[in-house]
Amino acid sequence: MSHYPTAGRWTTCSTCGRHVHASQWGQWRQCPYCHTWQRLTAAQRLAQLVDADSFKPLPMPERPQNQLDFPGYSEKLTRATQSSGLTEAVVIGTATLDSWPAVMVVMDSHFMMGTLNTAVARRIIQALKVGEQRHLPVIIVTSSGGARMQEGLYALVGMNLILAAVARLAAVPVPLITVLTDPTMGGVSASFAFKGDVVLAETGATIGFAGPRVIQQTQPHPLPADFQSAANLYAAGAVDAVIDRPQLRARLVTILASYGYREGVQHG
Known part of the structure; x- marks a missing residue:
């Protein structure tokens, strides 16, 4: 041996x-x-949050081609798929949490740091549309380094398209719950991450826009060591609660129960 x-x-x-x-x-x-x-990973997150065998994936658009012919991008997509087992950086579907139904959007930082591109935007928009049509709460778990630079303006446009879908969901109205996990940065934090009716953050998560090194170059004063931490954002009133991972499912169940939504019907 x-x-x-x-x-x-x-x-x-x-x-x-x-x-x-x-x-x-x-x-x-x-x-x-x-x-x-x-x-x-997205699979690990779903296993911790939703009822066993309740997750049903929604149809997911195929990943886009290298529209800008960005050098090495196609190869990076292939490597990311091989290493993660995913076709893109987000998984969408419906599930129940203690029998309360919801649409789940779970980003995965193991696929190109969970960056937002055209395919990820399409999937998130599709999930929001399902919530809108079926009157189901939507839970988005963010884990992203921001917009994907290899897709340039196409990735940035996705931010506004998602925000438009969030507005349509709110007009129904159907609740949106966002769960900010490590990391939630860049274009994701600047667009839909903080647009939830309830915004939760996981303990220990780093949440912000630009990294501290970039921010430090723009102003002369030293930055606090924890200024982009979940705890600091809570103290500043930017998130509703900071939750330890073992308690996250129970908190989401409580929130869903308080809204009282069932398939197509609001009971609350």
């Missing part, structure tokens, strides 16, 4: 640098040494 450890069982914590065995991360994927929450 080899004395070498089984491949793929150990990972390095991105915060403290300690080697963590797969069994040590636990159900909630938290470092046992520094207690940092590991970034989740």
Whole structure:
């Protein structure tokens, strides 16, 4: 028997640098040494939030072609698909949380840092349209580095198109709940991330627009160490609550129950 450890069982914590065995991360994927929450895949997030076997994917547009012929972009898309098992950086579908129905939009930072492009925008818009038509609350879990630079203006236009879909949802009215996880940055934070009727943030999430290095170059005063943290945004009144990962599902269930929506009918 080899004395070498089984491949793929150990990972390095991105915060403290300690080697963590797969069994040590636990159900909630938290470092046992520094207690940092590991970034989740869309599948892991759904498994933690929705009722077992309740998630039903919605039809998802295929990923776009390299419309701008950006060098290396097509190859990056292929590598991202191979490494993540996804065709784009968001998963959409319907599900129940403790029997309360909702449309789920879950971004995945493991696919090109969850960046927003034309395909991601189309999927989010499609999910918002389903919520609008079926009178179902929409839950968007953000995890994104912002707009995807390889698609240039096409990616930026997606921000406004999503905001228009959010406005149509609000006019029904149907509630939108956004859950900001690590990271929520750039064009995502600047557009729909804070447009929820309820805006939650996961403990430890970094949330902002530009990175601290870029911001520091624009003004002479030192930046607070935690100015883009979920806790700091809560203190400033930018989010409604900061929730530890193990309590997030229960909080979402409470919110859905308070609205009282069922398929096509509002009971609250």
